[in-house]
Amino acid sequence: MLDSGQTIVAEPNNQGVPATLIKNPFLHYFKKHKRSFFAGIFSLIGTNLTDALPPLLIGYSIDQITRGESIDSIALTLAALIVATAFLAWFRYLWRVYWGRFNHSVAEDLRNHIYDKYTDLGPTFFSKTSVGELMSLINNDVNLFRMAIGPGVLVLLDSVIVLCIIPPLMISISPDWTWKSLILIPLIPFVVRSLMTKIREGYKKQQDRFAELSGVSQEIVSGIRVIKSYAQEDNQTALYNKISKRYQFSSDHVAKLDSLFAPTMELGVTTGSVILLVVGAPEVMSGAVSVGAFFAFYQYIQRMIWPMEAIGLGVNFIQKGRGSFDRIRELLQTESDVPDEGQIPLKTFQSLEFEQVTFTYPGADAPALKNLSFQLNRGETLGIVGAIGSGKSTLIELLCRQYQISEGKIKINGLPIENYKREDLMNLFSVVPQDAFLFSRKLKDNIAFGDRQWSFSQVEGAVRYVNFEDEVEKIPDGYDAVLGEKGVNLSGGQKQRLTMARAIIRQSDFLILDDSLSAVDAETEKKILEEMNAQEHSSKTAIIISHRLASLRKATNTLVLKNGELEDFGNHHQLLKSSSTYQSLYSLQTEVSQ
Ligand SMILES: Nc1ncnc2c1ncn2[C@@H]1O[C@H](COP(=O)(O)OP(=O)(O)OP(=O)(O)O)[C@@H](O)[C@H]1O
Ligand SMILES: [Mg+2]
Structure with a gap:
């Protein structure tokens, strides 16, 4: 702090x-x-x-x-x-x-x-x-x-x-x-x-x-x-x-x-x-x-x-x-349904594999993900698209071990994720969840969240990265402004960008954005994506969930989900030919933007 x-x-x-x-x-x-x-x-x-x-x-x-x-x-x-x-x-x-x-x-x-x-x-x-x-x-x-x-x-x-x-x-x-x-x-x-x-x-x-x-x-x-x-x-x-x-x-x-x-x-x-x-x-x-x-x-x-x-x-x-x-x-006496019993330390990321993963939420009738398999290697960007409720966030929840999977395996560097210490696993990723959550604390403390000591210039860097520096200037007290209940209220997009800055400051090698660009205007989104694809970040791995195909154009591969199942997997050009969901989304979005 x-x-x-x-x-x-x-x-x-x-x-x-x-x-x-x-x-x-x-x-x-x-x-x-x-x-x-x-x-x-x-x-x-x-x-x-x-x-x-x-x-x-x-x-x-x-x-x-x-x-x-x-x-x-x-x-x-x-x-x-x-x-x-x-x-x-x-x-x-x-x-x-x-x-x-x-x-x-x-x-x-x-x-x-x-x-x-x-x-x-x-x-x-x-x-x-x-x-x-x-x-x-x-x-x-x-x-x-x-x-x-x-x-x-x-x-x-x-x-x-x-x-x-x-x-x-x-x-x-x-x-x-x-x-x-x-x-x-x-x-x-x-x-x-x-x-x-x-x-x-x-x-x-x-x-x-x-x-x-x-x-x-x-x-x-x-x-x-x-x-x-x-x-x-x-x-x-x-x-x-x-x-x-x-x-x-x-x-x-x-x-x-x-x-x-x-x-x-x-x-x-x-x-x-x-x-x-x-x-x-x-x-x-x-x-x-x-x-x-x-x-x-x-x-x-x-x-x-x-x-x-x-x-x-x-x-x-x-x-x-x-x-x-x-x-x-x-x-x-309530037992955690996701026991943290892994012993193997995890420091670097090489590869992620989903192997025939099927998952049903406790108490739900139908599985949210069915038989899902794909691979993502270090340095690649994986895009995920799919209709509302198709299982995109569920995939991230499972990757972050919020739930225990019943069938299939999720492997990192070739080993099931259960084998690793949960803390190491979570330190590997910088996740920007779909629902932005900010604490009723100072703006700078919301970004510098975690047990590491961040310098003020790092906080400023993260804020610049998500294109928020102009807004901070306008907020009374700026970085010292207390957010939330008894403090400054921010718009949905502003909150989203601050949670993104919180993830960015961690400088981990694996960034996960769950629809985080949705509340951001197109220009800011473009800027953020450009930053991400810039030379210094290109060795980093990312998963970007987005409803806007434009955000995923440069992704190494994009995974198309339909009712929890993999409909298709490939780069922008391949998917335009092979995935009907991708095609219809693409024509819809290009029509709108024309
Ligand atoms: N905590 C939960 N308990 C039970 N079912 C859930 C839970 N969270 C999600 N689901 C169900 O799982 C399915 C997939 O949900 P998920 O949140 O992964 O969708 P999504 O693709 O991220 O949708 P969106 O585009 O709206 O974010 C949906 O049918 C949803 O109703
Ligand atoms: Mg979601």
């Missing part, structure tokens, strides 16, 4: 998805980030131990006051209280730091795995899944899993720790009061379990609906021009409202189940406090138990509210997170 503003250098995360992550994500991350995880737990134990001291100390000081002890001894108890509170604050700070570090590292790791998967999967996967769903997975689901492994696990651990500390202290004051006031506690796990399953199911449904809603929103926003030009605003709004309503119903259902948790828990504990007042008050009045001890006990019952709620809360977070991880797991 030309910009040097980037300071964070992130390592690519290409190690694949560990089996332990798929099997048990919680355990996997506890182990992977054990330092912050255990430091978080120790600070949490410290917090709870120091948090148990104030009721005891305050109760003790109440008794000291009622006994009329000296100010000095009361001050000593209060000093101990201040020290305990200071430690409590310190431990609280620590667990927040460690636990935050832990769960944010988990989210980062998971996002990277998902992102890697997105870059690994081919067009077959993306044609089946909406962008909204993919966005929801990497943002929403990752966040819910983070909430489960972070706050979810934390509150559960916290309640276990509190349950280990507080009841023994209560028993030390009065075993009788303890069992009576906590009698309803054993019922809680049953309530939790019955709600748990329902929440999980409801939540999965809510997430599916959310993904559906994001998909539709994304589509409506990106297709807003088409919607408006067909005056379909009302219909699309009705569709959006319907899906939004469905999401609202499912959220409402989950909210109702969620709301049952806290009141149920509190009911149990409040009952405990009432029981304490009934059984404890007479003993305090008779003097069998001190007021301070009664005060401490009452405080401990209040402390028991939290773990009871926390169990519900934690289980809830964990259920939601598990639902989200089920969806993430499904993605991470």
Whole structure:
């Protein structure tokens, strides 16, 4: 990139998805980030131990006051209280730091795995899944899993720790009061379990609906021009409202189940406090138990509210997170239909052969290419013509290994392309796809796209090559203008030429233009072709798909496709004699130009 503003250098995360992550994500991350995880737990134990001291100390000081002890001894108890509170604050700070570090590292790791998967999967996967769903997975689901492994696990651990500390202290004051006031506690796990399953199911449904809603929103926003030009605003709004309503119903259902948790828990504990007042008050009045001890006990019952709620809360977070991880797991286990397993390096191009290649798109009835065979050697230019939908772009897709071919072989330098590393294969070609795509980045960064450092003069050279230099002058900010959504909008032809400049700057020996000249005016096209055929580029190989035969006049050979089959193959003069498709295209185009 030309910009040097980037300071964070992130390592690519290409190690694949560990089996332990798929099997048990919680355990996997506890182990992977054990330092912050255990430091978080120790600070949490410290917090709870120091948090148990104030009721005891305050109760003790109440008794000291009622006994009329000296100010000095009361001050000593209060000093101990201040020290305990200071430690409590310190431990609280620590667990927040460690636990935050832990769960944010988990989210980062998971996002990277998902992102890697997105870059690994081919067009077959993306044609089946909406962008909204993919966005929801990497943002929403990752966040819910983070909430489960972070706050979810934390509150559960916290309640276990509190349950280990507080009841023994209560028993030390009065075993009788303890069992009576906590009698309803054993019922809680049953309530939790019955709600748990329902929440999980409801939540999965809510997430599916959310993904559906994001998909539709994304589509409506990106297709807003088409919607408006067909005056379909009302219909699309009705569709959006319907899906939004469905999401609202499912959220409402989950909210109702969620709301049952806290009141149920509190009911149990409040009952405990009432029981304490009934059984404890007479003993305090008779003097069998001190007021301070009664005060401490009452405080401990209040402390028991939290773990009871926390169990519900934690289980809830964990259920939601598990639902989200089920969806993430499904993605991470999706196998790429074009595995990148080739080992042989590929540096130079000598020859390309298609040998009886037949290919059917996944889910399609008829093959897009049938029994296609041809050869292209280094230094040659291959033209491809054919009607709309005759399989021209498909041929390029297969050459770039976007799909796996089922029959036949595509060979480069005599070896099937599957044998090469995909990265090497793609570095061999400079492809200008049919659909120009520009990123919402600076104009110069759109051209200098890739991991190599391009000099500014190289960018200018590529722009000159595609005859775009005059347009750059007219754009405010020129090479620094930000394109796309929040920036400068370019015409179809301008976009096409910039994507061409992006391919040209790579200076590879093999240029592929998929109908890229279609959005360019005839003069610019002529200029580009002249540049391509100029002396310095003549040793380079090219595939040019074009509907205009004039662009292919100088091609070594042109391949004529008809319904996915090779109709003819030869140079301009040969095809004029032998190919009926070529002939009719030629006469049509010469008529038009006359
Ligand atoms: N992703 C896809 N899934 C299923 N079928 C597809 C897919 N892409 C293309 N096809 C089909 O394959 C056939 C060949 O398409 P292709 O895009 O290769 O045509 P083309 O010759 O490049 O057409 P054009 O001149 O319009 O660019 C068409 O019938 C098309 O409907
Ligand atoms: Mg095409």
